[in-house]
Amino acid sequence: MSYTIDTVVAISTPPGRGGIGIIRISGKSVPEIAHKLLGKIPNPRKAEYLPFLDTDGSILEQVIALFFPEPNSFTGENILEIHGHGGQIILDILLERILKTSSDIRIAHPGEFTKRAFLNNKIDLVQAEAIADIIDATSYQAAKSASNSLQGIFSRKIHIISEQLTNLRMYAESSIDFSEDEISIIPYEDIKKKLRNIINDVQKMYKSTYHGVLLREGIKIVIAGKPNAGKSSLFNALVGIDRAIISTISGTTRDTLHECVQLNGIAFHITDTAGLQKKSDNEIEQIGMKRTWEELSNSDHILWVIDPNDKTDKEHDITLEHVEKVLFCKNKKPAITIIHNKSDLTKNKIGISIINNYTIITLSALFDDGTDLLKEYLSNNIKFQIQEDYSYNLAENQGNFIARRRHLDALEKSSKYLLSAQTQLLSAMSINELFAEDLGLAHKELSKIFGKCTPDDLLTRIFSTFCIGK
Known part of the structure; x- marks a missing residue:
């Protein structure tokens, strides 16, 4: 691509105040630029403490410079890294000075250093994406x-x-x-x-x-069930804050609530949803249930909450079997764990059991009793599934x-x-x-x-998600 003829520069450290700020330059003109800025080309792959010179020869900053000659660099091109003090003003001054050293130097596009590494066959597209994911x-x-x-x-x-x-x-x-x-x-x-x-x-x-x-994206956990089963109490217990409104009035939750927590190093995106029932004359409840179905269709794991004390009229009840049938028709098969809630009222023993191939966890969400057991189950279950499916090859350290x-x-x-x-x-x-x-x-x-046979517009979208300077 023609733009690889240009030499590019960018600040590679985040904006703000810090101990060190790094500016990266890549391209054919790096040796010429190094002479103008530092008075010499630094020895390859060796850190050197050098004065950073202004246009009149005065010293703007004392920096550590690293030079990586082509093709043995990250991008496959000549690279010069300049490590100076991390203040935004001084970095902007150094960047402005660098842009004046050559007519073919410009500010790098987002992800352009990594894109050049990909185009120069230093890494494949999977590895390029992994850099952004790190x-x-x-x-x-x-x-x-x-x-x-x-x-x-x-x-x-x-x-x-x-x-x-x-x-x-x-x-x-x-x-x-x-x-x-x-x-x-x-x-x-x-x-x-x-x-x-x-x-x-x-x-x-x-x-x-x-x-x-x-x-990469985290595990999407959706809490669902009938109205007033204690879904919001479970949501609050799992995320550790009183995020959802709790009330004995049925149908308190009308919209979806989202929070992210980490369990044993894995991100879990937890969603509280409106209660499901077969029919409702309330327009807002209907909208809430529609959003619940959308969340269920995109879930990785469903926590189906049951109130064993519920003795309400069965006319409006919706069953887990019905939920599974609907999701199956949409070709969705998330894992399901049944939560027997309100053990403080039922006096049922807190614990885990398996009935009809369902894992059932008995707990009291309101009093946060047994939720640690649920967290442990979720994290261990997900980690076990991932490890089982990855087919480890210890000899190759995979x-x-x-x-x-x-x-x-x-x-x-x-x-x-x-x-x-x-x-x-x-x-x-x-x-x-x-x-x-x-x-x-x-x-x-x-x-x-x-990245072979990959359209240019897809490459552009992928690398545009990178930060400038990477």
């Missing part, structure tokens, strides 16, 4: 998993599948090219087996990637990675094309052009994960 991480697990992605754990897993698919495509194309010569490149049964293994790997990878998305929705989309589309290829193979009982075409389309979807 900066934006909202929990310990998210930061650790983003670091793993930056080290290439996610990329290596996808590369292995991509390489297997490349070999299968090679066999398929060769078999088609030499079909008239009756030369068998590889037996039909072997092709079928290799394809089945790739499909299994892609589907397993989809599951792992889904949990990588959860680590573990959790972080992922994005676009990765999920690419894997899902790739899986569909592979399944279509399998159908073509089994129905024709031989390798044909349609089979090969589906393999090619599946391969193209996997390539999008790394």
Whole structure:
């Protein structure tokens, strides 16, 4: 891209007052700029304490300078980092001086340093996204998993599948090219087996990637149930503040409330919702229930709250089975935990049990009795699921990675094309052009994960979310 001819500069530390401020410069003109600013080109990859010179030769600041010559730098270009005092005014003065040193230097766009690293093949797109995810991480697990992605754990897993698919495509194309010569490149049964293994790997990878998305975005917990079941009390107990209004009057909550908490290093986005019932003549209640259904459709885990003392008329009751049926029709299958609330009134023993494959937790939300048990269950359950699905390889020091929705989309589309290829193979009982075409389309979807075959507008959207200076 033409803009890589330019030399770019940006302040890489956050705005404000601090002990150190860092300015980063990348591009062809860095050696020339270094001479004008510092009187010399610093020794490569060695920190040097140097005067930062104004246009008249006077000293503006004493700085530590680091020079990374191309191609052995983060961007693959010449990079000069200047470490000075962290006041915003002095950094602005230094930045203004740098912009006067050369006609082809300009302020970097958001994420442009990382984008140049990607365009110069220093990192792939997954690793570029991981850099932003490390900066934006909202929990310990998210930061650790983003670091793993930056080290290439996610990329290596996808590369292995991509390489297997490349070999299968090679066999398929060769078999088609030499079909008239009756030369068998590889037996039909072997092709079928290799394809089945790739499909299994892609589907397993989809599951792992889904949990990588959860680590990045956090787990969406929705508290739902009938009116006056104690949902708002449970919400307040989980988030640790009196966020929701609590009343014995049925239907107090008419809108959704959202808070984020961390449990064992994982971010949980907890939502309190309006009570559900089969029908209501109240227009506001109807709107509240509509929003509850929207939250349920986008949830990762549902806490279905029950008041065992409830003896109200069953005409307006809504059951968990009905909720599951509605979500199933929308192709949504969140995990569900049943909460038997108000143990202070029922005198039921606080604890966990399993009935009909449902986990049931008995507690008193109002008195915050048993909610620690629920928190422990949620964090341990989510962590266990993620660890089970990630297929650790201790010999390669592989573990959790972080992922994005676009990765999920690419894997899902790739899986569909592979399944279509399998159908073509089994129905024709031989390798044909349609089979090969589906393999090619599946391969193209996997390539999008790394940034190959990726439209420029998508790249622009991805890097525009980065901070300036990164």
